[in-house]
Structures are given as structure tokens and as C-alpha cells.
Amino acid sequence: MSEARDAIFTRVRGGIPRSDDAAARRAVAERLAGHTRGLQPQRIAIDQEALVDLFAENAQAVDATVSFINSAGDLPDAIADYLRSRNMPAQAAIAPHPDLDGIDWSASTMEVHRRAPKADDRIGINRCFAAVAETGTLVMASGPDSPATMNFLPETHIAVVAASEIIGSYEDMWDRLRSANRGSGEALPRTVNMITGTSRTGDIEQTLQTGVHGPKALHIVVVKEG
Amino acid sequence: MLADARIVLREQFLKADVGITGANFLIAETGQTVIVTNEGNGDLTQLLPRVHIALAGIEKVVPTLEDTMTIMRVLARSATGQEMSSYTTFSAGGRRKGDLDGPEAFHVVLLDNGRSKLLGSPTEDILRCIRCGCCLNACPVYGKIGGHAYGSTYSGPVGAVLTPSLAGLSEAHHLPNASSLCGRCEEVCPMRIPIPKMLRHFREEEVASGMAPASARRGIALWAWFASRPGLYRTMTSLTTGVLSLFGRKRGRFSSLPMAGAWTATRDLASPQGKSFQSQWARRSKS
Numbered sequence: 353m354s355e356a357r358d359a360i361f362t363r364v365r366g367g368i369p370r371s372d373d374a375a376a377r378r379a380v381a382e383r384l385a386g387h388t389r390g391l392q393p394q395r396i397a398i399d400q401e402a403l404v405d406l407f408a409e410n411a412q413a414v415d416a417t418v419s420f421i422n423s424a425g426d427l428p429d430a431i432a433d434y435l436r437s438r439n440m441p442a443q444a445a446i447a448p449h450p451d452l453d454g455i456d457w458s459a460s461t462m463e464v465h466r467r468a469p470k471a472d473d474r475i476g477i478n479r480c481f482a483a484v485a486e487t488g489t490l491v492m493a494s495g496p497d498s499p500a501t502m503n504f505l506p507e508t509h510i511a512v513v514a515a516s517e518i519i520g521s522y523e524d525m526w527d528r529l530r531s532a533n534r535g536s537g538e539a540l541p542r543t544v545n546m547i548t549g550t551s552r553t554g555d556i557e558q559t560l561q562t563g564v565h566g567p568k569a570l571h572i573v574v575v576k577e578g
Numbered sequence: 579m580l581a582d583a584r585i586v587l588r589e590q591f592l593k594a595d596v597g598i599t600g601a602n603f604l605i606a607e608t609g610q611t612v613i614v615t616n617e618g619n620g621d622l623t624q625l626l627p628r629v630h631i632a633l634a635g636i637e638k639v640v641p642t643l644e645d646t647m648t649i650m651r652v653l654a655r656s657a658t659g660q661e662m663s664s665y666t667t668f669s670a671g672g673r674r675k676g677d678l679d680g681p682e683a684f685h686v687v688l689l690d691n692g693r694s695k696l697l698g699s700p701t702e703d704i705l706r707c708i709r710c711g712c713c714l715n716a717c718p719v720y721g722k723i724g725g726h727a728y729g730s731t732y733s734g735p736v737g738a739v740l741t742p743s744l745a746g747l748s749e750a751h752h753l754p755n756a757s758s759l760c761g762r763c764e765e766v767c768p769m770r771i772p773i774p775k776m777l778r779h780f781r782e783e784e785v786a787s788g789m790a791p792a793s794a795r796r797g798i799a800l801w802a803w804f805a806s807r808p809g810l811y812r813t814m815t816s817l818t819t820g821v822l823s824l825f826g827r828k829r830g831r832f833s834s835l836p837m838a839g840a841w842t843a844t845r846d847l848a849s850p851q852g853k854s855f856q857s858q859w860a861r862r863s864k865s
Contacts, residue, residue, distance in 0.1 A: 360636065360690045367697025383641050384607045390648030410661070448678075468678035471592055487662040496676030504621050522647040540608055542674050543625075546666040551618040553580070554658065561580050565587065566618025566665065 387530075389523045396486050396520030403485040404574065407518045410488025414549025415562060416570040420515075423577050424451065428460030431510055434571055435475065440508065444475035449497040451479055452512070468499040469506050476506035476567075480513040481532070481541075482525050483572075487548055490572065491525050493532075494543035503545050509567035511547075514575045522546075587619070597623035597681065601634035602708070603649070604686070607642045609670060611686060614653065616664045624669060630681035632669070635689050637705040649708060652768035656710035692744040700779045701743045706769040707736055713763035713773060719756055728753060735763035739776045747780060751789045754780035816857060819850040826850070 370376045396403065408418045421430045432442050446452055446464040457464050469476045481493035490511050494500040503509055519525060529540055551566030562568060591597075599620050603612040611632045613620040624630040640646045654660040673680040696702050714720045714734030725733035730741045730750070738753040754777040763773040784790050785798075804811045826832055826849025834842045841847055853861075 356690070357688075360688075360694050363690070363694035364636075364697060367694060367699075367702075369698070380641075387642065387644055389644050390651075393651075414660075414664075471588070489662055494677065494680065495674075496678065499678040499680075500621075501625055501679040504618050504625065522650065523644055526643045526647070538670075538674065540610070540668070540670055542669070542671055542677065542680060544610075544668040545621070546662070546668075547664065548660075548662040548666075549664050552616045552664055554616075556579055563584070564580060564617035564619070565584060565591075565622055 387523075387527070392521055392523070393486055398520075400516075400518075403520055404515050404518050407483055407485040407488055408572075408574070410485065411483075411490075411549070411570075411572055412488070414488060415552075416488065416549055416572055418572045418574060420574045420576060422575075424455055424575050427452075427455055427512065427573060427575070428457050428462045430573055431477065431571075432461050434510070435508075438508070438569070440475065444477050444510070445469040445473040445502065445506065446477040447479055447498050447502055449479040452477065469502050471505065473506045475508045475510065476502040477510045477512065478502040480511050480517065481544075482517045482519055482528055483513045484520070484522055484525055484546075485518055486521050489522075490545075490547040491529075492543075492545040492547065493529065493541040494545070495541055500543045500545060503547060504566045507563070507567055508569045508571065509547075510571045510573065512573050512575065515577075518574070588622075591622040591626050594623075594627040596629040596631060597625075597627040598631045598633060599624050601632045601638055601686075602653070603646050604634055604639045604688075605641075605643060605646055605668075606639055608668075610643075610668045612646060612666065612668050614650075614663045614666050616658075616660075618665050621665055621667055624667070625680060628681060629683045629685065630669070630672070631685045631687065633687045633689060635691070635693055637693050637707075649769075653708055653710055656712040656766070656768045696743055699743075701739055701776045703771050704736070704739045704743055704773075704776065706771055707740070708769055709736075710768060712766045712768060716762040716766045718758065718760065718762070723756070727756075735773045735777075736771075739773055739780070742780055747783055747787070748789060751780070751784045754778075754784070812854075812856060816854060819854060823850040823852070 395406065398406065411418055417434070419430055419434065421427060431444070435442050442461045443463045444465070445468070446466055448466045453466070464477065478492060479498055480490050482491040483489065484491060490513065492498060492500065492503050519528065529544065533540055547570070550562045550568060550570050551564045552560060552562045553564045554560050599613055601611040602614045605612065611634065613624070615621065640649065650662070650666065654663045669684065672684040673682050693705060696705055711734070713736050717735050720734040728734070728737045728741070730737060730745070732740045735757065738756060741750040741753055757774070757777050759774050759777065761774050764771065767773065785795060804814060830849050831846040832842060832849060833846055835847060838847060
């Protein structure tokens with residue numbers, strides 16, 4: 353490709369001498385195809401119901417708020433209640449996701465705009481791909497129905513996840529993503545965002561402050577059924 | 579201060595044509611770049627402008643997603659004590675068909691800059707470093723002198739190995755000497771990098787290549803000559819400490835001493851308080 357590339361590869365090959373080139377290539381191919389997991393944490397060796405509780409506990413430990421609803425139809429009221437409790441306007445940008453489209457928003461006080469967020473949108477609602485109980489981490493997979501900017505631009509990020517989408521470990525997430533995108537032509541989504549709590553920094557006088565460049569608040573709504 | 583920074587920088591993120599980020603990992607299996615931040619600055623940089631350029635050293639390549647997650651489990655814990663940083667982002671290219679946002683173009687620049695020549699060298703293991711900063715927090719020298727004293731991007735124990743490794747020992751041969759070799763950096767390192775061993779390697783190379791000042795080399799040679807003659811060494815040290823404690827008895831310290839000017843120019847030297855450890859040991863063993 354380029355001269356620099358060749359020079360780098362020559363030095364790398366010189367630095368790591370190997371006697372059997374074909375065997376080395378085979379080992380690499382097997383390694384990449386095998387998806388061999390490292391050590392998995394003991395804390396996730398529990399049933400699905402306990403994983404949901406563990407997720408909520410871990411997410412709350414990093415300043416996210418979590419609420420549970422019984423069905424997707426309860427979402428508009430749940431979000432409106434949350435915003436009212438924070439004294440925030442009932443206006444939001446919402447991801448054009450089929451699961452969110454199927455909800456009747458007109459019955460609530462919520463005013464939702466189905467598009468990618470603009471610079472002055474204060475609230476953004478997005479649909480998660482999954483959530484990892486291990487550390488209370490949300491998994492957002494970018495695509496036409498889930499713009500990645502929704503997770504970063506609005507001050508308040510509201511994320512919707514189904515209880516059945518809560519999984520134990522990060523590796524479970526990659527297995528799900530690999531099979532979800534099989535056949536779509538692209539192996540994985542363009543952007544996968546793992547989100548654990550709100551935007552934060554300790555850079556100013558080593559004091560923890562939240563809401564640096566990303567959202568100041570993260571609210572997670574767990575839908576128990578479907 | 580934070581609110582101001584948010585307003586000023588948000589404007590910049592929205593206006594920029596090109597966003598340049600680094601990468602914590604590059605994944606061979608999938609061709610993804612990974613950035614880990616707590617602020618979300620990296621994400622705005624790579625999501626909002628039309629072009630995203632990721633610049634990363636070739637040592638950032640990790641074989642699989644599974645390997646990356648194993649490292650992710652130790653990264654934030656070793657860096658800030660968090661279980662996971664706020665934002666971990668995997669990028670695999672530019673905007674796709676139907677996408678409402680994201681950069682139109684995505685370009686990755688792989689940087690060697692001295693890294694490939696470390697392969698097969700005594701400091702090869704430093705390429706495993708994930709820049710968590712754990713060794714800095716554990717280092718008693720770094721704790722006293724702070725980061726700027728190291729004079730380059732990387733400070734602390736990892737800087738004392740990386741800077742001479744990448745820039746050449748002649749540029750930074752004093753850094754490996756700024757260590758007590760206490761070994762805490764190696765003890766806490768999540769990637770198990772034997773930093774003290776590498777510092778010793780550089781010290782040997784410094785002397786072997788004649789970079790160490792002649793006075794230091796002569797001093798150490800003289801010390802080695804005495805140290806390999808235990809009887810003479812003990813006689814000389816007990817004589818020296820005897821003389822020093824005699825002269826320093828009144829004040830308990832010296833403000834100036836011949837041949838120790840570099841030390842006494844900035845601080846006093848404490849006067850020896852009695853017999854040496856070895857002579858005390860010998861006396862107690864007898865009684």
C-alpha cells in the first residue's frame with residue numbers, strides 16, 4: 353500500500369521471528385474466528401430476574417435513574433412523570449425506532465419529534481440494543497432507527513430497554529450483536545456505544561463533576577414485557 | 579468553569595469539519611477503533627464533524643472483541659477506580675445508508691514512531707501498556723515530583739521506560755535513574771509489565787554506552803572495589819561514620835561537606851547516629 357506500511361511490517365516481522373509462517377497464520381485465523389472468552393465475573397452467574405435487579409443496582413450506582421413499566425404503552429406517561437419531577441419540558445427528540453413508533457404518544461402530555469437530535473434539543477429518547485448487568489452498562493447500536501447523537505447531544509438522555517434484553521456480560525452483548533446483524537451485509541453496527549452512567553470528569557481540582565460534554569442526566573426505562 | 583467549557587466547546591464540536599481522536603484499542607477481528615472517555619468529548623468529536631480521523635499507535639491492536647473486553651475490565655478499575663468508564667465507543671466506518679448522523683468519512687492512521695523497533699528488544703513488554711496510569715498513582719517518586727518533571731507526554735514509571743524507548747536513551751537517560759526500584763509499579767500493573775526490570779536495563783545501557791557522567795562511573799567503580807573487599811569496606815565505612823558523627827554530634831546535621839556539595843546545596847545531610855547495622859548485629863550475636 354504505502355512505503356511506510358511496508359517498512360513497518362518488515363520491522364515487525366524482523367522483531368518477532370517465526371519459523372512456520374503457515375502455522376502462525378492458521379493460529380491467527382483460529383483466534384479471530386473462535387471468539388474465546390476471557391474470565392467471566394462471578395456476579396453474573398444468576399437468573400434473568402436477578403440480572404435485571406443487578407443491572408438497575410449498578411446503573412443507579414453511577415448516577416443513572418431507573419424506572420420500571422409493565423408494557424411499552426406506559427412509556428409516554430412514565431417519561432412525562434420523570435420530566436415533570438425534574439421540572440423539565442415535556443418535549444423530546446425521539447429515535448425513529450419501530451418499537452417507539454408503535455406507541456400512542458398523543459394520549460400523554462409528551463410532545464415528541466421523530467428525528468435525530470438538534471443542538472437545542474434538551475431531551476432525547478433512544479432505544480437500546482441491550483443492557484449489561486455486570487456494570488449497569490447500556491448498549492446502543494447505531495442505525496437509521498437509532499441515531500448515535502441521541503446518546504450525547506441532549507442534556508437529558510432517556511434510554512428504553514426491555515427486561516429480556518438485559519444480559520450478563522459484555523461478551524453476551526457481542527454474541528447478540530453478531531447474530532443480530534448476520535445477513536445485513538455489515539458484520540456489526542457502524543457505532544456501538546457502551547454507556548455507563550452520566551458524562552463526568554475529575555479534571556477540575558480533582559473534584560467529580562457530571563455533565564461535561566455528554567448528558568447531565570441519564571434515565572433508563574425498563575419495559576418488563578415485550 | 580465546567581458549564582462555560584461545555585457551552586464554548588459544544589459550539590466548536592458543532593462547527594468543526596474534521597474530528598481527530600486517538601484510539602484506546604484497534605480490533606483486528608472487526609476493524610473497529612475503540613475510544614474510552616468519561617466526558618463524552620471523544621464521541622462528539624467523532625460523531626458531529628463530516629470527517630473522523632483516528633490516530634493510534636500500532637501497539638493498540640488487540641486480536642478480538644473478547645480480548646478487548648477482558649482488558650476493558652481492568653482499564654477503568656486501574657485508572658480511576660470506576661468499574662467502567664462512562665463511554666466506550668466502537669467505530670466501524672462512516673455513515674451508512676439511511677443513517678441520520680455520523681461522519682461521512684472515517685480514516686484511521688496507524689502510527690509506528692519507534693514502536694516496531696521495540697519488538698524483540700528488552701523493553702518489548704512496554705507495548706502492552708494500556709495507559710491506565712496505575713503505576714503513576716503507586717509510584718513514590720512520581721508522587722513527590724509530579725508529571726511535568728518527566729518532560730514528555732508520558733510521566734511516571736511508564737514514562738521512564740517509554741520515553742527512552744521511543745525517543746532514544748540519549749534523550750532521556752536520567753529518567754530510568756529517577757526510581758527507587760521499589761517495584762510497586764510492577765505490582766499494581768494490570769498488564770503485568772515488568773517496569774523495574776526495564777529501568778535496570780536502561781541503567782546498565784547508560785553505563786555501558788558511556789552516557790553516565792565520568793564522575794558517576796568512577797564513583798561507582800570505586801564503591802564496587804571496596805564493596806568486593808568486605809573487610810576493607812567495613813573498616814572504611816565505620817571510620818567514615820565515626821568521623822562524621824564526631825564532627826556532626828553538636829548539630830546532628832551538616833550544611834556543607836566536601837564531595838557532597840550536590841546534596842548539601844539544597845538540603846542538610848543528617849549526621850550518622852551510631853554504629854553500623856553490621857557491627858551492631860555482630861555485637862548482639864556474641865552476647
